[in-house]
Amino acid sequence: MFIIGERINGMFKDVARAIKEKDKSVIHDLALKQVSCGANALDVNVGPASASPKEAMEWLVKTIEDVTDISLAIDTTKQDVMELGLSLCKSKPIINSVNANEEKMKALFGLAKKYKASIIGLTMDKSGIPKDSEGRMELAMKIVASCVEYGIDIAGLYLDAVILPVNVAQPHAKEVLKTIRDSKLLAEPSPKTVLGLSNISQGSPAEYKSLINRTFLTMAIANGLDAAILDVTDKELMDSLITAELLMEKQLYCNSYLEAYRKK
């Protein structure tokens, strides 16, 4: 499982405050903690409230790279902020994200080629997120076809079937699982799949968030999920992830399998 740590996001109060006050130690700690908990990449999002997103992105990327050279997933909807973030990355970056809008794909696939970046492709477009798996697959197909057209390597594409909060959009969970399963049939080699996991428990009571997250993650792994943006510091979530991967035969069993995975 390719794990992208979600914590460096301006939506979190500590990160928003750190950006505002240029407090590097908060970002350094969050970056190192996520890496030590098993993140393979770190999401970087300046948050919606940032007054000058370009400046904030530059500061965040540089601050993270003071302490680690791990891959970064530049998480923004603004193209100029995206390009700036990508241009600063020392390791292979990830574009988070592109959707199935024609002009969006054209612009971001260009950046993907220029900066040799992987891409997270959301199965949504101008009219929003489809209700069912069929609608999501249609958009997934559009993204895959565009990748081929622009000469983007499908192995570097992560399709995100966009999970919605279970408290307001309960029927979506099983549609997302079906999309993860079916995405594998879109191309050979198949595109990878990713989820922005925590979205499923948005708005649910705090004491159930972790349980909802890890239950859904386990189900998604059973359906072939390749990557996830999640709270890598949630130990129970990570234990479930490792165990689900073990049961899917992604690693060899031994009594200390949790420890073995973390040593990798």
Add this chain to the structure above:
Amino acid sequence: MERLIEKWQDKIGEVTLGSKKTIKIGGETGIYFIDGEDRCPNPPCVAMEVWDMEPEAWPEALKSNFGKALKTPGDWVKMCVDKFSADLICLRLASTHPDTKNASCEEAGKTLEKVMKSVSVPLIVIGSSAIEKDNEVLAHCANVAKGENCLFGIATQANYKTLTAACLSAGHAIISEAPIDINIAKQLNILICDMQFPADKIVIHHATGALGYGLEYTYSIMERTRLAGLSGDRMLSMPMMSFVGQEAWRTKEAKTGLLDTGILWEIATATACLNSGADILVMNHPKAVEETKKAINKLTL
């Protein structure tokens, strides 16, 4: 037609053995001997087994190659290296077993010192398979050979702590053995590493079965281990070794067959182990050693 070459995610760790003369094993980036997949950075090597007492139970076909040297480990190892081109020596401290001579730790240490003086190739040092005695003997010998960077064995899941601690403090590598069980092999490597032992000083041994005596199980476990290691399982990405000679010459065919049967049995077992990924083959008969080394040279060209 397009040739599909597998690209592996990871590579096998490298272990360096010896001090005066060193040998590197492991480092594979693919499956052995597949043209184009693996360049065999460190070709497999052959260790010859030497005992610290005359191995009375060995068949004549084996003993006759070494003559009087069988009585003097210092001469025996010299013969193996100078005459039979052994890459390493595997010293078996058989005399320390309570049921044989019950030799003391100090006696074993002295034999080891003599062997170290006689040859400069890297040494593998193993006990007599008497668990409690081995713990004492090997801890003492590890100290005697401090800094020589030998390969000591054999650690098992039931008995690894004393040997691991001894190897750690004296700077030796360790043999980690599981009874043809890949899950236990992985677990044992984790347990050894938990004692702060470096993973790049571990060599895996899947208890060897000779041709006709479970070799196919050993082969398949070794192959699975190598594939897991190449696929990124760090607790299985160590080099592997096989005690080929002891198993081949234990078979009734080798003991009672025609003159060449044992040699052929040993070569066949060694070749299978080579192909399943063994980095060190511990062997007995000089002719089998010669033929196996020829095979290695041909395969790694």
